[in-house]
Amino acid sequence: MPDPARSGRALGPDADGDRPGRRSGARDRSGHGQGRNLFQEQLSVEGSYVWRYDASDLSQRRGEAVTTLGQGWTEPPGTPAVGLAYLAAFKATGRPLFMDMAKATARALLRTQLESGGWQALLEFDPVARAAWCYRADAGTGRPDCEAIEGNKLRNVTNIDDNISQASLTFLIRLDSELRGEWGDLRKAAMFGLEGLLEMQYPNGSWPVRSDFKIPDALTNSAWRARYPAEWSRTYVEPAGEFYITNDHVVRDTIRMFLLAADTYREPAYLATARRAGDFLLAARLPESQPGWAQTYNPDLEPIWGRKFEPPAIAAYETASSIEALLELYAATGERRYLEGIDPPARWLEQSRLPEGDWARFYELETNRPLYFDADYQITHDGGEAPDHYSFRGSFGIPSVLERYRQAADGEVLAGQADVSPVPSDADVEAITGALDDQGRWVEDGLIHSGSFVRNLAALASFAAAEKGVSLPDYIRPVRHKLDF
Structure with missing residues (x-):
């Protein structure tokens, strides 16, 4: 059993600022408040965050690309992922510190929401550079009208790739729910963003x-x-x-967000939007004997090329994420057509497992042979020379997805309703608290990773809530698959 000073009270300073668990002048291994204060005070830019920071020079920072000291990043594990972790910590402890952090993160997203309703990966806070973007918050402040801005083709482009806009809205919706709509600008931003994505469908x-x-x-x-x-x-x-994609979980993440919005605001249009997306998934499933999903389709719903390393093929990873989406629609609606639509692709995944126990990312159309690429990006059936920048093979979370399906099919649980944060073991908590350095930071190979911060803070929040006999919602579930970036 972990020391209480490092477990139930491990979520930072008490209201008076004292550090819990400090004994005999020893370094406080429970000092996650120190780590989190550092995270906000030294790493945040106007409430925003990026993916990782050089621990020896915090000005060296990057998301998918290098960022300046006036920029943040939305794609998880960036800004919205950190905000969700702060919200989990607040729910577990009730401490205003964490709500203040969550609100600061939300302000960053409110300041960078586009007039089209969503976000781009890059968040710009530099006063001069902001003028190149159609930020909703800057309309009417002397900035040129959006149509008059030149030199930035992305100036008003909502991006739903890589969970960029979905994660941002998920965080705003969660925070708005916690605040019961009392922050009017937050509610307006959430509604505006949802309407934008609804109209994009x-x-x-x-x-x-x-x-x-x-x-x-x-x-x-x-x-x-x-x-x-x-x-x-x-x-x-x-x-x-025109083409349609399931790649990078675009459909699953957007369905998940609209289901949360429907549950939070009781707005039928949001549930109808999620249902339409479920209908697309049912239509886009390929026929027997490969009843899975491709990454990219033409208007005839035929698989086509995406990027140069994404061929027309049945994709195991995207098949798993499509199954997840249908499970969550089944949980939300009780409509068995979503559950029944899963059985053929679930059987295909079981049958397509490689002898080593994992899966290829791509399976050749009709032959079902694994497809890979060599170093020159030529298609091959030999995965030995596949480039290492892309997951051409792996488990892709498929075993857990199939287990959730089996539970739903057996009537054990409506899969997706059990949105409860996993509780770490005592040993996990000891490992998390023991990994802090002398400055209260989680540093790995000289870097501070936002994904590790989010994962660790959420785990400690879940543990602290469990010590009180409370189950915590799994706030970071929508971004969990991105935390290793």
Whole structure:
């Protein structure tokens, strides 16, 4: 059993600022408040965060790209992921410190919400550089009208790739719920963002990865059911025109966000939006004998190339995330068509497991042979020379997804409803608290990782709540798969 000073009271300073658990002048291993204060006071830019920081020079910082001291990052484990961890800590302890941190993080997102409703990966706070962006907060402040801004083609483009806008809205919705709508600007931003993503949805239920306008119905004449292409090129063909994707969990993450919004605000339009996306997934599932999902489709719902290392194929990872989305729709609606739509792809995943116990990312259309790429990005069936920048093989969380499906199919639980934060073991808590350095930081190979901070803070929050006999919502679940970035 961990020392209480390092477990139930391990979530930072008491209200009077004293550090819990300090004994005989020894270094306080429970000093997570110190680590978190450092995180906000020394690492935050206007309430925003990036992915990682050089522990010896905190000015050296980056998200997916290097950032300046006037920039933040939205893609998890950036700004919204940190905000969700702060919110978990507040729910576990009730300490105003954590609510103040969560509010500061929300202000960063309110200041960088685009007029199209969502966010880009990069958040700009430099007063001069901000003028190149169509930030909703800056409208009417002397900045040129959005249409008049030149030199930035992304100036008003909502991005839903990599959980950028979905995670941001998820955090704002969670915080708005906790505050019971009392922060009017926060509620308005959440409503505005949800409306923007609702209007972006294609009539067939899919979404473009990024957009700055409402999608006209006339643009979309999608097939009703996925099919195999008559032929496909073994060399890269850049997708042109309109296309639909499941890659990077775009559909799952957006469904998950709209289900949260529907549950929070009791707005039927949000649930209807999630249902339409579920209909798209059911339509985009390929026929037997490969009833899984591709990453990218043309308007005929035929698999096509995405990027040069993403061929027309059945994708194991995206099949798993599509199953997750259907499970959560089943949990929210009780409609068995979502559950019944999972059985064929679940069986396909079981049958497609490699002898070593994991999965290839891609399986060749109709033959079901694993597909890889060599160092020159030529398709091959040999994974030995695959580039290491992409997950061409792995477990992809598939075993846990299949287990959740089996539970739902057996009637044990409506999968997705048990949105409860996992409680770490005593040994896990000891490891987390013991990993702090003398400055109260989690440092790995000379770097401070936001993902580790989010994971550790949420775990300690769950542990502290459990000590009180309380189950904590799994606030970081929507971003958990991104915490190792």
